[in-house]
Each structure stands twice: as structure tokens, then as C-alpha cells.
Amino acid sequence: MNNSDLSALLKEVRKSAAKAAAFQLNELNRFNTSDIVYKGKNDLVSYVDKQTEEMLITDLSKLLPEASIMAEEGGIKDNNTLQWVIDPLDGTTNYLHRLPVFSISIALRENGKEIAGLVHEANKNECFYAWENGGAYCNDEKIEVSKADTLDRSLIATGFPYSLLDKTDPYFEIMKELLLKSHGLRRFGSAAVDLCYTACGRFEGYFEFNLKDWDVAAGTLIVKEAGGQVTDFTGGDNFRSGHEVLATGHIHDELLKVIQKHW
Known part of the structure; x- marks a missing residue:
């Protein structure tokens, strides 16, 4: 089309x-x-x-x-x-x-x-x-992603790991470090909304795991078309499975480094 x-x-x-x-x-x-x-x-x-x-x-x-x-x-x-x-x-x-x-x-x-x-x-x-x-x-x-290019100028969105409990400790370590290095964390409870708020610059980044295909299919495209970057937690493009999604404006490498340190 x-x-x-x-x-x-x-x-x-x-x-x-x-x-x-x-x-x-x-x-x-x-x-x-x-x-x-x-x-x-x-x-x-x-x-x-x-x-x-x-x-x-x-x-x-x-x-x-x-x-x-x-x-x-x-x-x-x-x-x-x-x-x-x-x-x-x-x-x-x-x-x-x-x-x-x-x-x-x-x-x-x-x-x-x-x-x-x-x-x-x-x-x-x-x-x-x-x-x-x-x-x-x-x-x-x-709309376009935020122009902020450092983590210390960023507000980050995420979701909580409520089903894969073996991932709770590393996930909380990621959040702990981000709380110390950013403007803060927000958890709204709708992955699609979090992705769109990243696309329009309300958030500088969003990460979550254990999502489903339908949670992220629309939002990830919106982020990319707004000038953002979307990967999985390895930095690869296997986010379409929905298991790991990292969406950012201009802080991708810095945020990914924090995630990979604990994941």
C-alpha cells in the first residue's frame, strides 16, 4: 500500500x-x-x-x-x-x-x-x-520525540513485572539506578499510551518486558515515525515479539547501557 x-x-x-x-x-x-x-x-x-x-x-x-x-x-x-x-x-x-x-x-x-x-x-x-x-x-x-539527549534530563516510563517473578530483582535494580540518574520513573499501566507519550516527547524513554504483540504493534511504529528508536534489550530488532521493548528519543544508548548492566 x-x-x-x-x-x-x-x-x-x-x-x-x-x-x-x-x-x-x-x-x-x-x-x-x-x-x-x-x-x-x-x-x-x-x-x-x-x-x-x-x-x-x-x-x-x-x-x-x-x-x-x-x-x-x-x-x-x-x-x-x-x-x-x-x-x-x-x-x-x-x-x-x-x-x-x-x-x-x-x-x-x-x-x-x-x-x-x-x-x-x-x-x-x-x-x-x-x-x-x-x-x-x-x-x-x-509530533516528534523529545530533544533531551542525556538521562539526567529525562523522564522514563515502565511497567512492573507481575508474572515472571524471577525477573523482579534485576528489574528493580534497573529502576533503582534510573531513579538516581533521571528525572524519575512513571508507571501508567498502558504500554500503548507509554509508547505514544514517548513519541510526542512527554517521556524520553520507555522500557518493559513480557508484553504481547498487540500491546506494542501500533505504538512502536508511532515512536519510529516520530524520530525515535525501538529495540529489544539487546539492542536488536526482536521487539515485535513484545517480550522486550525499549523505545527512546535521543537517550537510547545511555538507557540501554543501564538495562544491560542488570538484565
Whole structure:
């Protein structure tokens, strides 16, 4: 697909994401704890996730009938040349506790490579999006990563290792060193939001591990199109698996050095 096709396609995807976000906000104060399903102690899902996913799959399938779909709550997983990658509610635990940081994440892949991505954060009514070689945007305004080029001028985002407990100690050592060397750490609870905040310069860097494909597919493209760098914890490009993601503006080498020291 060429740039004009992707730009036009994203306009329609934005409409679908906005509609789904409106549904989420409408349901925010209506669900109760009996609507929550525990996939694991820290892995929650509700009818809001599932209905949002169904809405998005319906709309996206109309836009590109030939594309397959990978979605968090069990959508179609055929592997065609074109593939949508959907997280209908990134930050489900925040949502279920009525914390205002959650998002919808949608990426389009061609032959396994992200060519378009969108993250819609409902509570701030901010829609971040990008397409390959087309730049990155938030609500029609072009965005770019922070110009800060040293760790001591940086605010860093991360997530907590709640399932792979053998990684807890080295992870906390990374955070301890970063607390001493940076402006501080933030943990918002939505990987897609953290990536977009890195893309627009609110954070200088973001790192996390044990993520899923749908958590990072859209956000990593947005960071790269905003002028940032995305790698795994070795400095390589195996971040698409979602297991290790390091996204930065201009502090990549310095932040990577801290991570590798303890990891």
C-alpha cells in the first residue's frame, strides 16, 4: 500500500476507534465487578473488552476484507499478507478500577511489518497515529520525540513485572539506578499510551518486558515515525515479539547501557 492509501485508510480507522472509545466511556460507570473475568490474578477482562473488539473487527473487516486479524480477546488469527493487530482495551485493569489511563491500539501489518498504527486514548480524546514514511501525529498535529539527549534530563516510563517473578530483582535494580540518574520513573499501566507519550516527547524513554504483540504493534511504529528508536534489550530488532521493548528519543544508548548492566 502506498502513502496516500495509508493516509486515507487511517482517516477511516480513526472514526472506528473514536466510536469504540465513546462506547468504552459510556460503559465506564455502568459495569460492576460481576462483569469481570479473571484470566489470571493480574490479567482481567470484561464485556467491554470483548464488545469493543467485536466493533473494531466488524469495521476493519469492511475497510480491508482481504486482511486477517490478530486480536487480544480471541479474534481471527489467519496470517494473510495484510493483517490487523488489535488491542481493544490496553489498560484493562486501569479501566476496571476507573483509572483514566487506557487506550485502543490498532496496527496494520504487511508481510509481517507494521505499515500503519493508531492509538486512541479516550479520556484525553487524543488519537496518535502514523504510517510508514509518513510521520507521526496526534489529533492532526505532527509530533516528534523529545530533544533531551542525556538521562539526567529525562523522564522514563515502565511497567512492573507481575508474572515472571524471577525477573523482579534485576528489574528493580534497573529502576533503582534510573531513579538516581533521571528525572524519575512513571508507571501508567498502558504500554500503548507509554509508547505514544514517548513519541510526542512527554517521556524520553520507555522500557518493559513480557508484553504481547498487540500491546506494542501500533505504538512502536508511532515512536519510529516520530524520530525515535525501538529495540529489544539487546539492542536488536526482536521487539515485535513484545517480550522486550525499549523505545527512546535521543537517550537510547545511555538507557540501554543501564538495562544491560542488570538484565
